[in-house]
Amino acid sequence: MSETITTPAPARAPDAEPVVTATELTRRYGEGDTAVDALRGVSLNVRKGELTAVMGPSGSGKSTLMHILAGLDRPTSGEVAIAGTKLSTLNDNDMTRLRRQHIGFVFQFFNLLPMLDAEENIVLPLSIAGEKPDKAWVNELLDQVGLTPRRTHKPSELSGGQQQRVAIGRALVNKPTIIFADEPTGNLDSKTSGEILELLERSVRELQQTIVMVTHEPRAAAIADRVLFLDDGLIVREASNISAHDIVAAMEELGE
Amino acid sequence: MTAFALRGLLGRKLRTALTAIAIVLGVATVAGTYVLTDSINNAFHSIFFETRAGSDAVISGKSAFDLSGDSGSTAPSFDESLLQKVRSLPEVGEAQGQVNGEAHLIGKDGKAIVYGGAPNLGFSIADGASRFNPLQLVSGAWPKPGEVVIDKSTASKEHFKIGQVIGVQAQGPVDRLRVSGIVKFGSVSTIGGATLSGFDLPTAQHLFEKPGKLDEIAVASAQGVSTPKLVASIKQVLPADTQIRTAKLQSHEDAKETDSFISFLQKFLLGFGGVALFVGSFVIANSLSITIAQRMREFATLRTLGASRSQVLRSVMLEALVMGTLASIVGLFAGLALAKGLFSLFDAVGFTLPNNGLTLETRTIVVALLVGIVVTLLASLRPALRATRVPPIAAVREGATLPESRWARYRLPAAIVLTVLGFAGLLAGLFVSNLGTGQILLLMLGGALLVFFGVALLSVRLIGPLAWTLGWPATKLGGAAGALARDNSRRNPQRTASTASALMIGLALVTLVSILAAGIVSSFRGAVKDIWRNADYAITAQNNFNPIPIAASEAVGKTPGVTSVADVRAGEGLAYGHKIAITAVNPPAASVFNLDWTHGTSTVMAHLGADGAFVDKDYADSHHLEIGSPVPLTFADGTQELLNVEGIFDPPTGGSPFGRVTMSTTVFDSHTEQPENLYSFVVMNGGQTAANQAALDKTLKAFPNAKAATRQKFIDNQISGLSSILNILYVLLALSVVVSLFGIVNTLVLTVFERTREIGMLRAIGMTRRQVRRMIRHESVITALIGAVIGIALGIILASLLIARVDFIVLSLPVGQLIVFGVAAILVGIIAAIFPARRASRLNVLQALQYE
Numbered sequence A: 001m002s003e004t005i006t007t008p009a010p011a012r013a014p015d016a017e018p019v020v021t022a023t024e025l026t027r028r029y030g031e032g033d034t035a036v037d038a039l040r041g042v043s044l045n046v047r048k049g050e051l052t053a054v055m056g057p058s059g060s061g062k063s064t065l066m067h068i069l070a071g072l073d074r075p076t077s078g079e080v081a082i083a084g085t086k087l088s089t090l091n092d093n094d095m096t097r098l099r100r101q102h103i104g105f106v107f108q109f110f111n112l113l114p115m116l117d118a119e120e121n122i123v124l125p126l127s128i129a130g131e132k133p134d135k136a137w138v139n140e141l142l143d144q145v146g147l148t149p150r151r152t153h154k155p156s157e158l159s160g161g162q163q164q165r166v167a168i169g170r171a172l173v174n175k176p177t178i179i180f181a182d183e184p185t186g187n188l189d190s191k192t193s194g195e196i197l198e199l200l201e202r203s204v205r206e207l208q209q210t211i212v213m214v215t216h217e218p219r220a221a222a223i224a225d226r227v228l229f230l231d232d233g234l235i236v237r238e239a240s241n242i243s244a245h246d247i248v249a250a251m252e253e254l255g256e
Numbered sequence B: 001m002t003a004f005a006l007r008g009l010l011g012r013k014l015r016t017a018l019t020a021i022a023i024v025l026g027v028a029t030v031a032g033t034y035v036l037t038d039s040i041n042n043a044f045h046s047i048f049f050e051t052r053a054g055s056d057a058v059i060s061g062k063s064a065f066d067l068s069g070d071s072g073s074t075a076p077s078f079d080e081s082l083l084q085k086v087r088s089l090p091e092v093g094e095a096q097g098q099v100n101g102e103a104h105l106i107g108k109d110g111k112a113i114v115y116g117g118a119p120n121l122g123f124s125i126a127d128g129a130s131r132f133n134p135l136q137l138v139s140g141a142w143p144k145p146g147e148v149v150i151d152k153s154t155a156s157k158e159h160f161k162i163g164q165v166i167g168v169q170a171q172g173p174v175d176r177l178r179v180s181g182i183v184k185f186g187s188v189s190t191i192g193g194a195t196l197s198g199f200d201l202p203t204a205q206h207l208f209e210k211p212g213k214l215d216e217i218a219v220a221s222a223q224g225v226s227t228p229k230l231v232a233s234i235k236q237v238l239p240a241d242t243q244i245r246t247a248k249l250q251s252h253e254d255a256k257e258t259d260s261f262i263s264f265l266q267k268f269l270l271g272f273g274g275v276a277l278f279v280g281s282f283v284i285a286n287s288l289s290i291t292i293a294q295r296m297r298e299f300a301t302l303r304t305l306g307a308s309r310s311q312v313l314r315s316v317m318l319e320a321l322v323m324g325t326l327a328s329i330v331g332l333f334a335g336l337a338l339a340k341g342l343f344s345l346f347d348a349v350g351f352t353l354p355n356n357g358l359t360l361e362t363r364t365i366v367v368a369l370l371v372g373i374v375v376t377l378l379a380s381l382r383p384a385l386r387a388t389r390v391p392p393i394a395a396v397r398e399g400a401t402l403p404e405s406r407w408a409r410y411r412l413p414a415a416i417v418l419t420v421l422g423f424a425g426l427l428a429g430l431f432v433s434n435l436g437t438g439q440i441l442l443l444m445l446g447g448a449l450l451v452f453f454g455v456a457l458l459s460v461r462l463i464g465p466l467a468w469t470l471g472w473p474a475t476k477l478g479g480a481a482g483a484l485a486r487d488n489s490r491r492n493p494q495r496t497a498s499t500a501s502a503l504m505i506g507l508a509l510v511t512l513v514s515i516l517a518a519g520i521v522s523s524f525r526g527a528v529k530d531i532w533r534n535a536d537y538a539i540t541a542q543n544n545f546n547p548i549p550i551a552a553s554e555a556v557g558k559t560p561g562v563t564s565v566a567d568v569r570a571g572e573g574l575a576y577g578h579k580i581a582i583t584a585v586n587p588p589a590a591s592v593f594n595l596d597w598t599h600g601t602s603t604v605m606a607h608l609g610a611d612g613a614f615v616d617k618d619y620a621d622s623h624h625l626e627i628g629s630p631v632p633l634t635f636a637d638g639t640q641e642l643l644n645v646e647g648i649f650d651p652p653t654g655g656s657p658f659g660r661v662t663m664s665t666t667v668f669d670s671h672t673e674q675p676e677n678l679y680s681f682v683v684m685n686g687g688q689t690a691a692n693q694a695a696l697d698k699t700l701k702a703f704p705n706a707k708a709a710t711r712q713k714f715i716d717n718q719i720s721g722l723s724s725i726l727n728i729l730y731v732l733l734a735l736s737v738v739v740s741l742f743g744i745v746n747t748l749v750l751t752v753f754e755r756t757r758e759i760g761m762l763r764a765i766g767m768t769r770r771q772v773r774r775m776i777r778h779e780s781v782i783t784a785l786i787g788a789v790i791g792i793a794l795g796i797i798l799a800s801l802l803i804a805r806v807d808f809i810v811l812s813l814p815v816g817q818l819i820v821f822g823v824a825a826i827l828v829g830i831i832a833a834i835f836p837a838r839r840a841s842r843l844n845v846l847q848a849l850q851y852e
């Protein structure tokens, strides 16, 4: 199926303003003999409207990096700034406000609320922030994620792919500065994965959404504007517009 | 966010319902108490109001001070000539005299008709058609001389019909009167266990031995005369030993006694409602904690979507508010049902209450809802705060645990401090002198609450060893399932501890009550055995506590074989500015009673004469009395006597039958309108024999409300009253045990839910359904036993403290009963496990393994 994915043209000039900057991030789990250095000095910029893929062998620190970029976890050293705000300066309330405005998440296990239907799940970030959803926008979004006929279905009545599309709709609904997605297709079959990737790509191309995505799938990385290869807590390679084929080669090189 | 919180509740109907039951039961008790007491109050007030409905003012005899209803002293009656004087006043329209008192109706079995402690009201009806008569004739006619009307309920219960002859006994021996009519009391549907008997005035005066005397005059004013004017004009002609009140005031006066009883009953029952709610708050806090631990991922996801901590707090508290409100509303209705049930319960233990339908006051609704909601919110606060500590990263990390709060490391010291403070409060309340009743109550109540909280917190530390020990039989009985059950109960000590604590509270209280009761019973037995060492028989009322006419004791004295009869009369007097209980004995008492005299000897009792008295040591100490000291005592009739102290005795632990001051019956009778005996003690030739008993029974045939009992039987009879009260206490405490039972059910259901995957795995590797059920059941029983062990231990400690303070109770452990409580706890565990175990055993293995 990988042949259906074509290498797109970059949507943005590479010198567009960075919305996320990370400098010299390290993260150490535990102490003493059992300490694990999950990140050992990672710096990066994510530019607006860009789809960044993070790849690397298992245990290389991808999730850790993601959590720190998204402010879910704090780095042992180094600094992350989102939309110009340094995360280390924020208390819990400021962080909450930042999340409402600037951050969207797509999880591997969807994390939908079982008692809410698809549409309610999608508008949940707005309800939490106390905002009225714009009807037209929600309809468009439902259309975009292809769930208009399923808008009143509960998560338990939806397939895995449909659930993830609800999750993507939810991440898009407040037009965040950046969406973080950790293995969004990790729990889906290959065909469904393709549809989800297409949806993510479309939101970057059509809605100018910025996305950072951790993935193990070469074809997922192939639609990305930029691919970061992580190994043992360090960015070992960065590539733009590379093909699925090259990615497989690069991954093999890293020993996966 | 709001809608979301409510959806959460709907999505977890079973859990919510199970959690809410704890509140429902507590609120039901509170609401039920109010409904019950308001209903009784209402019924009484309409009785008292209707009694005075036809009167504008009431003249009655005046006692020197306010008398308690069952003190044995009564207000003196006055001469009937007053009636003529009152009638001749121009302001008076109508006036009617009445005598009244206790009048026992004699059933067809020859025994007095008495329902529990309810009164047996007898009174004169001068004119059936008069405005002053609150009774309605159901059938027959108003009484003429030698006749009586009786109330409908007694007539039907005892099968009396018009024209039949019924025995009536008031002061003298039984009179036989013809039933002329059946009456009922106005609109009140039942007047409780009370019996009514109405006579014409001369018959009543004869029965109550008040010839030429009246107890009351009911007055209605002449046309156009206001009540104040009426009262003022009558005051002019009133002799000193009488008083006049407006009818309204009089009915309030009539109601005083019952009002204070009802307000006591109300507080007493509310106490148990409070206990149930307190236990319920543990159940709620625990259930919510578990639920929140299970919903960590959900809260974390919300946090990643931009929910703030305070939003999480609010959403959990909102859930609690909704649950608390719904539970309180359900509890309110359950309370109505409970009140109905309590009426029947009191009825069943022989304590029929007046009933005029259930009363639901606005206050009941407000208090019930408020209490239920506030308790739910308070109990939810800690779990809700825990929920706010769920980190957003828990949305992505498997098996994330809640970070400990900043205060976690102070938990053990805090538990110790709470417990110590609690005991300090209890000790202060018990032993510090010069505290007001309010302060004592506050210290004791606060102390008890702190002790329960502290012990609940401390118990976390005990779960490991206790579960290991108490779970040992499970490993033997249940094999692998039992061993797993034991491990499971130790797996989350916090949870097991909270669940067990709810049961702990109930069992601690049950244990406390049973030890106190055992102590009271055994010291009472000891005291009676001590004091009446020489007596063979006791003469008491059928219900063991009402006074009996002196004529009965006189008749007993003439019975063949009787060598001496010692009488004890009781009443109230005023000394040193305080109302005190007084008693009187006749000379034979000297040879019957065996007291520990610190000054004087038993012979004092035989020579009290016209001015002698003896007092207990305590009273002597507090008023610096010695042999020869004068005690100024004012009687109900208003006269004061100077009595000389001739003896001082030290009462035994179980108490004594004597009041603060005891005098001769001669002195007592000269100041008491109608003296009666509380009980009499009889010494007979040959001691306790069948022949002697038969002889006494024969004599007492003429006094159906009196009975002769051997000393042993007398003790048992006196104690039987205590056991009815005890049974009521147990029933009321059982409520809090039921609440904790639901707590166990809830924990188990949540636990099963949480371990779905694990149970699926166990089933997959060969565990049978039966074994799964057994595993859950054993875990439940272990939890219940932990609660029982800690509760019983705490109950014993609390009881020892109380008994150390109260000197009329000795400590005696009712071991048999404590074992019964332990077995009851096992039963609670087994019952609590039924539903969760069934759910666990019915899990679909495949689905359980895929459950996420």
Ligand SMILES: Nc1ncnc2c1ncn2[C@@H]1O[C@H](COP(=O)(O)OP(=O)(O)OP(=O)(O)O)[C@@H](O)[C@H]1O
Pocket: A029, A030, A036, A037, A038, A056, A057, A058, A059, A060, A061, A062, A063, A064, A065
């Ligand atoms: N909470 C934690 N405590 C201790 N060590 C951790 C923790 N989380 C991650 N690690 C360690 O940090 C390293 C990086 O983990 P991380 O989850 O970031 O890897 P990953 O690249 O996402 O792997 P995968 O592709 O398997 O998801 C691993 O060695 C892991 O064991």
Ligand SMILES: [Mg+2]
Pocket: A062, A063, A064
């Ligand atoms: Mg990962």
